Amino acid sequence: MKHFTKWINRAFKHYPRKEMTLIMGSHYEPQTFEQPVERNKTSSITNSNAEKYFRPSRLPIKNTLFKNTQFFDPYYELNYKEIKLPATLTRNPYETILNYFSILREAENLNQNQLGGCGTVGMAKLPFPIAYNFFTKDYQNRVSYDEYLQSFAGIGHLNLIKLNRLPDENGMVPYFIELESIEGSSKGVTYFAYYYGYVQLKKEHNLYKIDQMKLYGEDFLCAAYHLWQHDAEAVVAIMYGEWCKLIKKQLPAKQDGYVKTIDFIGTDGVVYRFIFYQLTNDTDVLISQFKKNTEGNWESIRIDPYECLKN
Structure with a gap:
């Protein structure tokens, strides 16, 4: 799986501090798509199915442990330097992430410019030094506590709705996440916003701690009206078919919940499998690529379609 994890690791590249934008403690980038070729018939999204992009998620909330x-009583009089987390909260990577976001679910950092709610929301700012x-x-050396707290400005509530483990490499444990936030506004009304991204954990003193996070914002108008890069079938057909000349026959996509799998028979006679995760805004994000080897097993690969264009 090393080809895939090298690609994921690029999402955790350390940017110069002056260029870093923090949202919810994570390095943040808007969701963008390169568009070197014109949109074609394969990728057309018609008005008849655009409505599905305008609804928030109905997935169950995962971060509901506290x-x-x-649980918060022992921390009322402590600052972040005085807090010692119980080891039970970070025994394994999955529990670390679930406990982290369960604590943050009770946090809010609304302000005069981003109002919302009626009175105190959750446990107010108490959860932030714990998290x-x-x-x-x-x-912590890269992101100070003050920067961390400020990165939650305007956030009133946070739900974890997707949590999937990705292949480990070099002692790092990466996860895919999707977050649903409720954010304040200058109008005094609150609104839903969605983010997806990656959390990378590292073992520190036999406990699993968060070593890096990166989030991308989700847009609910772009997918509905523009671009084919939001659609898994079009991505495979255009990028790996038209650009890379790799597809002899593309098979119908199979979907299980938000996991979409597309197989195709290559022009080289090899069977390929691409796996996408479907976000709340209905964008399909490519997560992994495989090909079937001579023993009949799936082997992880990484084909960069933009290299095909260059060549």
Whole structure:
């Protein structure tokens, strides 16, 4: 799986601090798509199915571990430097992420410019210094607590709706996540916003801590009206068929929940499998690529379609 994890690791490249934008403690980039060729019939999205892009998620919320507010009682008088997390919260990577976002679900950092709610929301700012201690020392050195707190400005509520483990490499454990936030506004009304991205964990003193996070914002108008890059079938047909001349026969996509799988028979006679995750805004994000080897097993690969254009 190393080809895929090298690609994922590029998402965690350390940018110069002056260029870094932080949102919810994560390096943030808007969701963008390169468009070197014109949109064609394969990728057309008609008005008849555009309505599906305008609804928020109905997925169950995963970060619901701390419904009892007594969990927060020991932390009322402590700053982030004084907090020592119980080891049980970070015993394995999955529990670390679930506990981290369960704590943040009770946090809010609304302000005079981004209002919302009626009175105190959740546990207000109390969860932030607790959550900050889920970071490795390296991550804390890169992101100060003040920067971390400010990165939640305008956030009133946070739900974790997707959590999928990705292949490990070099001691790092990456996960794919999708977040649903409720954010304040200058109008005093709140609105939903969605983000997807990656969390990378590292073992520190036999506990799993968060070492890097990166988020991309989801747009709910672009997918509905523009671009074919949001659609898995079109991505495979255009990028790997038209650009790379790799497809002899593309098979119908198979979908299980938000996981979409597309197989195709290559012009080289090899069977390929591409796996996408479908976001709340209905954009399909390519997660992994495989080809079937001579033993009949799936082998992880990484084909860059933009290299095909160059060549």
